[in-house]
Amino acid sequence: xxxxxxxxxxxxxxxxxxxxxxxxxxxxxxxxxxxxxxxxxxxxxxxxxxxxxxxxxxxxxxxxxxxxxxxxxxxxxxxxxxxxxxxxxxxxxxxxxxxxxxxxxxxxxxxxxxxxxxxxxxxxxxxxxxxxxxxxxxxxxxxxxxxxxxxxxxxxxxxxxxxxxxxxxxxxxxxxxxxxxxxxxxxxxxxxxxxxxxxxxxxxxxxxxxxxxxxxxxxxxxxxxxxxxxxxxxxxxxxxxxxxxxxxxxxxxxxxxxxxxxxxxxxxxxxxxxxxxxxxxxxxxxxxxxxxxxxxxxxxxxxxxxxxxxxxxxxxxxxxxxxxxxxxxxxxxxxxxxxxxxxxxxxxxxxxxxxxxxxxxxxxxx
Numbered sequence: 176x177x178x179x180x181x182x183x184x185x186x187x188x189x190x191x192x193x194x195x196x197x198x199x200x201x202x203x204x205x206x207x208x209x210x211x212x213x214x215x216x217x218x219x220x221x222x223x224x225x226x227x228x229x230x231x232x233x234x235x236x237x238x239x240x241x242x243x244x245x246x247x248x249x250x251x252x253x254x255x256x257x258x259x260x261x262x263x264x265x266x267x268x269x270x271x272x273x274x275x276x277x278x279x280x281x282x283x284x285x286x287x288x289x290x291x292x293x294x295x296x297x298x299x300x301x302x303x304x305x306x307x308x309x310x311x312x313x314x315x316x317x318x319x320x321x322x323x324x325x326x327x328x329x330x331x332x333x334x335x336x337x338x339x340x341x342x343x344x345x346x347x348x349x350x351x352x353x354x355x356x357x358x359x360x361x362x363x364x365x366x367x368x369x370x371x372x373x374x375x376x377x378x379x380x381x382x383x384x385x386x387x388x389x390x391x392x393x394x395x396x397x398x399x400x401x402x403x404x405x406x407x408x409x410x411x412x413x414x415x416x417x418x419x420x421x422x423x424x425x426x427x428x429x430x431x432x433x434x435x436x437x438x439x440x441x442x443x444x445x446x447x448x449x450x451x452x453x454x455x456x457x458x459x460x461x462x463x464x465x466x467x468x469x470x471x472x473x474x475x476x477x478x479x480x481x482x483x484x485x486x487x488x489x490x491x492x493x494x495x496x497x498x499x500x501x502x503x504x505x506x507x508x509x510x511x512x513x514x515x516x517x518x519x520x521x522x523x524x525x526x527x528x529x530x531x532x533x534x535x536x537x538x539x540x541x
Contacts, residue, residue, distance in 0.1 A: 178517040179489035180482075184227070184496065186472055187403035189272055189349055189435035191227035191496075192491060192522075195510050197475055198439075199276040199407075201242065203288040208238065208248025209257035215264055222269035224503060225510035225521045227455040227496070229271050233278035233354055234258075234318075236335040240279035240360065242310060243288050244302040249277065249339040259346045268524065274350035276407065277339050277394075281360030282308035282369070283323040283444075295319065307332075309363050309377065309386075311369040315447060323355040329376070332360070333390050340394045344402065350436070352400065353391060355426075356409040357444030361387040365426065366418040370372040380491070384426055388433065395434050402515050403436035410442045410461030418460055424468045431469045439498060440465050441473040455484060463493040474498050482513040514538060 204213040222229050235241040236246040241480045248254045262273060284306045285296050295318045296303030307328060308321035321446045324332065340351050355361035363369040368378050376386050395404050408426065412418045427438050440462040443449050451457070458477035466473040475494035479485050480502040488494050503509045514521040515531075520540040523530065531538040 176483055178336045178486065178519050180486050180497065180513060181517065181521070183518045184472060186228075186350060186405065188401040189403050189436075191272060193225075193227040193484075193510070193525055194496040195226040195228075195513070196439075196474055196496050196498040197221055197224070197226045197229045197503055198498040199232045199354075200500050200504070201246065203243050203245040203290075205247045207251060208235065208241065208246070208254045210247055210254075210261045211257075214247070215261050219265050219268070220260060220274075220507055221503065222265045222273070223524050223527070224271075224273045224507050225514065225523065226271065226499075226503070228350070229242055229273050230352060230498075231258075231265070231273065231275040231348075233276050233280075233359075234339070236277055236279055236339040237332065239284060239304050239307065240332075241284055242280045242336070242359075242540055243286050244296075245288050246280075247528070249275070249342050250335060255342045255346060262346050262348065272349040274352055274403075274405075275343050275348050276352040276354050277336055277343070278315075278354035279335070279360040280306075281358075281363045282306050282312070282314050282318070304316070306509045308360065309372055312369055312371065314358070323372070329386060329389075333386075333393050336390050337393050337397045340398050340404075344398050350403040350405065351394065352407055352439065353387075353394060354407050355387050356407045356441045357407070358440075358446070359444070361390060362409055362418070362445055368412060368414065368417045368446050380425060384429060387426070388429060391430060391435065392433055405432055405437040405439060406435055407439040407441060409444060409459065410440050410465065413443050413451045414444045414446045416444060420464050423461070424465055427465045427469050430461075431471050435471060437472040437474065437496075438465060438469065439476065440494075441476050454478065455481065456488065459488055459493050462488075463491075464496060466492065472496060482516045485513070486517070511538070 356453035476498035
């Protein structure tokens with residue numbers, strides 16, 4: 176019987192060897208937006224894992240769009256050069272396709288790194304700055320309210336996404352993902368809990384989708400047509416009167432009509448009032464609802480750590496790809512172990528070709 180997890184799939188013009196996606200995971204280890212040796216180590220070892228696609232962490236399109244002062248950015252020549260060095264080194268030893276997630280944190284920017292508490296850093300403090308958002312509504316009541324973006328600000332942010340996308344193309348990345356999830360800027364425009372504008376960018380669903388769609392259109396137009404551009408969304412805010420799966424489906428259909436190559440369905444992050452029913456595959460029903468409404472590939476994510484569980488999601492038709500994050504940090508050979516579990520072969524780095532246990536004699540193909 177064919178194992179769905181290890182069958183190839185196309186995302187636009189990009190062919191993936193299997194359906195395991197390494198989700199973007201912030202490392203909070205950059206210096207002035209520039210990748211460091213940590214990123215080379217981190218991305219390098221993940222690129223040897225056997226997954227189908229590696230996604231670089233949320234990468235800020237402006238300095239003030241960083242979640243923390245230690246976030247990776249792609250807003251300057253120095254950022255581009257650092258990213259380029261990292262990608263070149265990883266590519267020297269791995270042919271795994273690499274995508275990048277472009278992001279702006281909006282009102283959730285200017286925070287301390289997580290292991291230092293993650294609280295907002297006010298503008299007057301070192302490493303802090305004034306945040307910006309659709310409306311002057313802070314994420315937490317104790318936070319400094321963001322500046323509501325005016326028309327010039329909207330144009331500036333949109334153009335920053337375009338400039339970062341062009342830098343990603345120059346570096347030679349294989350795909351671009353726009354981050355419209357987890358309560359960051361594009362998601363803030365989508366949710367009525369954070370977007371209380373009274374102009375054409377607020378109010379109705381069509382108005383709240385307007386800016387994220389404008390950003391998508393601008394990026395799609397700016398990069399080569401064969402380069403996949405995908406979007407990560409939160410399927411719901413998990414909060415009353417917020418963004419929900421019905422609105423997500425409409426957004427997904429609008430994105431597909433504009434040439435979106437795929438959609439990655441996560442959830443939450445918009446409000447501290449969220450009530451998330453955590454459990455294995457808790458976001459899969461959201462992916463299922465989106466998949467029923469679109470033809471583009473759909474990625475499921477969220478506490479999918481068991482090999483059979485991942486396979487069952489694909490077999491049921493709930494999604495086309497499975498994204499893993501913390502699971503692959505804990506077990507960087509998760510795809511190897513999944514292949515062994517299902518009795519399929521996988522291509523290892525030649526330097527590791529003797530690593531397979533004798534009981535998995537057919538695991539590696541060279």
